[in-house]
Amino acid sequence: MRCELGRCPESATHLVHIWFPDALDETWRVCRAHDRYLKVAFSRSRPRPTPSCRQCDQPLNEPVTDAQDEVSQPCPYCGSVKRHIRVRLYDFANAYEVIRRQAKQPGKGGWLRDTTSGDDYTRDLGAWGHRTVDYDHEHNQYRELIKLYDGSQLESTAMLDNHHD
Ligand SMILES: [Zn+2]
Ligand SMILES: [Zn+2]
Numbered sequence: 001m002r003c004e005l006g007r008c009p010e011s012a013t014h015l016v017h018i019w020f021p022d023a024l025d026e027t028w029r030v031c032r033a034h035d036r037y038l039k040v041a042f043s044r045s046r047p048r049p050t051p052s053c054r055q056c057d058q059p060l061n062e063p064v065t066d067a068q069d070e071v072s073q074p075c076p077y078c079g080s081v082k083r084h085i086r087v088r089l090y091d092f093a094n095a096y097e098v099i100r101r102q103a104k105q106p107g108k109g110g111w112l113r114d115t116t117s118g119d120d121y122t123r124d125l126g127a128w129g130h131r132t133v134d135y136d137h138e139h140n141q142y143r144e145l146i147k148l149y150d151g152s153q154l155e156s157t158a159m160l161d162n163h164h165d
Contacts, residue, residue, distance in 0.1 A: 003031040010034075013162035018042055021151040032164060035156055039146065042154045043129070054082035135160060 001012045010031030016038050018026040028038060052059045053075040060083070062073060074081055129148040136142070142163040146154045 001029055003034055004029050005031075005034040005037070008034060014156055014158040017155045019153045032158075032162065035158070039144075039154060039156065042152070043146070043148065051083045053078060053080055055080035135163075 002008070003010045003012045005028065008031055010033065012029035013032055014030050014035035016026075016028040016030060016035060018028075018038075020026075028034075030038060051062055056075065056078040058075065058077045060075065129146055131147075132143075132145045134141070134143045137160065140160045142156075142158045142160045144154075144156045
């Protein structure tokens with residue numbers, strides 16, 4: 001099967017499912033490059049969190065640059081460089097917490113599963129959310145789930161052999 005995006009000649013190796021809180025679901029069968037493209041497009045399509053001044057609490061019209069809470073531009077109201085990032089976290093409570101977990105199959109040696117999950121601001125996706133990546137070497141499965149703070153979700157699955165960075 002061919003990749004469904006544009007006139008891409010690559011074969012579809014990834015199944016991407018996207019849920020929105022306010023629109024119909026989308027399902028795409030795409031190549032590895034367009035899998036990456038969809039993740040970025042998805043993240044950028046959603047509304048952004050708003051930074052506000054930590055000292056005087058004024059909402060500020062400036063981009064969220066990363067998870068750092070100090071910025072170089074002082075607040076125009078009070079001069080503080082401390083910021084809050086206001087986001088509503090839906091179904092994940094442990095913001096800022098990153099869990100890295102590896103499970104070892106007894107007797108065989110070698111790491112079989114490598115799971116990374118946590119709430120983080122990812123510069124490559126340009127979004128704040130919760131991201132779980134599961135590399136299952138035993139079943140040759142790759143699965144990534146991205147939940148954005150507004151409740152929208154993207155799930156990408158593929159055979160691990162087809163998921164090259
Ligand atoms: Zn493609
Ligand atoms: Zn201020």
